[in-house]
């Protein structure tokens with residue numbers, strides 16, 4: 558079972574680094590159609606050419622294959638729960654050699670590349686448990702340097718109001734976000750402290766395109782920020798164009814009455830967010846990759 562699980566995850570890692578999810582591709586096509594300048598059309602055409610060549614040649618669609626992050630929703634009765642972390646580490650090591658992935662992981666203070674994309678707490682694994690389930694859903698995200706560098710968090714005072722969130726997000730996207738290969742997915746985490754807002758910002762980045770915050774006011778803020786970012790005159794690669802952002806997603810938690818924490822996490826046009834659903838005997842579904850098999 559362990560070897561089967563590891564081999565499956567190695568193939569899933571390869572798929573997620575070679576091919577963008579269907580919803581992201583559909584959104585990028587929609588965005589190309591909405592741009593009318595020859596410069597922007599050419600940039601989108603080069604993106605699609607790059608993605609097509611990656612699929613044809615079996616090569617990663619960006620040279621920076623990032624660091625792997627796994628966000629796991631695990632049924633408490635999933636039979637491989639106790640070996641999952643070990644399986645994911647082994648699968649990352651194997652995929653680094655077999656795909657290959659660029660070795661990016663360095664341990665703090667040692668400053669030596671480990672060569673296999675594993676290091677202290679890398680791959681990054683985040684767990685959520687689902688009671689009364691024997692299934693597991695794994696969302697894999699490759700966190701490249703370009704799209705990790707703009708990330709920022711701040712805790713505001715209630716007197717700053719929810720209004721403080723908007724310029725904070727705009728400063729991130731129109732400043733360091735330009736270097737993150739736009740159009741961007743902008744994840745905004747709203748909570749009570751810097752750490753919980755930061756986790757929520759990453760989770761917001763990972764949401765499916767076309768989904769909205771569950772609260773009508775959250776959904777309205779998502780739409781307003783998206784419209785605002787897409788009226789900055791910034792397009793693909795931060796060059797003049799009509800759309801800087803693919804999506805703006807907000808995830809929130811309750812907050813302390815005296816704090817408003819906001820974090821922003823961005824992802825680039827190479828939004829490598831794969832999802833696999835496993836049942837108790839490791840049969841799988843790939844909900845964001847129609848027609849794919851491992």
Ligand code: SF4
Nearest residue numbers: 619701703737738825
């Ligand atoms: S920002 Fe994204 S597309 Fe640009 S180099 Fe980094 S991983 Fe690649």
